[in-house]
């Protein structure tokens with residue numbers, strides 16, 4: 001054992017990387033922004049503040065009598081006694097209030113086919129789907145598994161479920177039959193909604209066979225499978241079980257009255273992405289989820305629903321696609337873009353072509369996508385008119401300062417504020433983010449808690465750390481869109497989030513507070529490395545590597561080491577000609593030493609063709625740790641490409 005492995009309370013993570021650049025909002029932006037600094041003051045009222053937002057942003061069938069009931073902590077009840085319908089708030093009320101002709105969704109398929117839905121049209125589509133699902137025996141409280149690509153029917157299905165009070169459980173279209181079956185079983189789903197398939201990289205790709213595979217083994221709870229025709233590929237058909245969407249939704253009535261559901265009525269179950277272990281089935285309920293997602297979509301992105309075109313690139317299979325595609329943009333009455341395919345089909349400028357075509361003004365995406373675009377080069381986005389963009393958002397992982405700067409310069413025209421939003425499936429909505437009209441943004445930092453949210457960074461003992469120190473990210477007060485539990489497992493809920501510190505929600509992420517009190521995310525607590533008693537963050541070392549021109553992407557893990565306890569092992573993807581450079585490994589080790597300090601120099605730097613990522617784009621460090629320590633790799637079922645681990649192994653044998 002190295003001699004000083006004890007951790008210093010108050011310095012659970014060492015604070016190493018320094019970033020001095022600051023980007024305050026321009027005067028013009030600040031003047032028109034809807035979120036002002038006084039929101040923070042108002043947010044200090046906690047539940048009262050949220051009660052005000054709930055009444056301001058939503059239309060309630062019946063008003064609530066109490067903002068928060070925390071008497072059975074950690075099981076929260078928000079907006080007690082209130083009755084509300086998510087679909088009514090996303091649809092009908094806009095039509096009733098004269099916004100029926102506004103476009104709700106511009107859809108662009110990968111092959112280039114397009115469809116637009118106004119609010120009036122989308123309302124009708126959802127009413128028909130609600131009637132169709134009811135005709136198949138689905139009623140309030142039943143669970144519906146959704147296994148669909150990024151097509152409007154995905155949103156229509158989710159809202160139709162919400163309308164009738166059925167609980168949707170969306171499963172990524174890329175997941176296997178087994179993964180789908182285990183989620184169907186866990187939720188005891190009565191209905192599955194899927195499609196024949198989708199288009200992926202210019203080719204039809206199928207979905208229905210995975211559903212067939214999932215339901216092959218008897219003993220499941222599914223009574224019907226509704227199949228959307230998307231790519232027209234032939235499918236196997238089980239009479240009595242399978243029904244075409246067009247046959248059941250097509251003839252359904254256009255009349256459907258939305259009933260108010262209890263504020264705490266379950267809205268959906270969604271599984272976490274599985275970067276730290278077995279995915280958890282997170283449960284969200286109605287009133288609180290709608291309130292905080294609508295609030296954050298409005299203020300984090302400075303949404304002007306009458307003029308903005310919002311594009312969140314997330315798949316509906318992960319939480320960002322729930323909160324910021326299916327629900328909040330529609331609840332706020334905005335116009336949004338939905339794109340089916342991959343960013344490089346038919347060419348690497350597809351996204352920028354879409355931004356130009358639809359005049360996207362708010363773009364919300366993940367660091368993994370930004371790093372991919374950096375790898376492809378700035379000449380590609382430069383060919384398109386991106387001048388409509390006025391706010392940029394990032395989510396999913398810490399954004400490396402170099403990627404942040406590239407995003408700002410190349411996509412944001414050196415002008416659009418970037419909001420780096422920290423949150424989780426469990427939190428339901430943004431928890432930490434700059435406000436674009438208020439905050440002077442810092443590349444790489446999520447910075448400040450949202451108004452009304454009590455985020456803190458604490459040491460091992462649960463004490464707040466002073467500015468300049470690192471520790472564990474926690475939430476000190478309940479928030480409206482917090483998870484209500486893990487489906488069917490209340491003990492795991494308490495154990496995972498509420499047992500590490502007393503009366504605090506433990507997020508599982510490391511963070512630091514800089515000298516200004518701004519928050520920087522440092523990666524998963526599970527990923528922290530202890531090198532000769534120094535606790536180092538994966539994020540900072542990865543950011544240092546990515547700041548070198550030879551590196552496109554980097555993932556860092558700690559591997560057991562006889563002398564130092566743990567050693568830093570880095571996996572890097574090189575850019576262009578850097579692969580021919582024999583000294584690249586030495587150069588990069590020295591670069592990290594210079595940027596951070598000698599202690600952070602990787603023991604090994606392994607050049608790989610790709611990194612293992614989840615379908616939501618997060619790097620799965622635990623699999624790389626298995627490689628670094630020479631073990632067999634663990635559960636890789638949520639990887640976007642299951643062959644990646646073999647490719648990495650093969651490249652390392654060379």
Ligand code: ATP
Pocket residue numbers: 272273274275276277278279280318319394395396397398399420421422423424425426446507508509521523524616618
């Ligand atoms: P699992 O819990 O099964 O391992 P997961 O945590 O990857 O899955 P999500 O809920 O989608 O699934 O991801 C939430 C996590 O993503 C956060 O805990 C954090 O680590 C990371 N994250 C999200 N946004 C940011 C951000 N802006 N900056 C830094 N990290 C972020």
Ligand code: MG
Pocket residue numbers: 272276424508
């Ligand atoms: Mg998690």
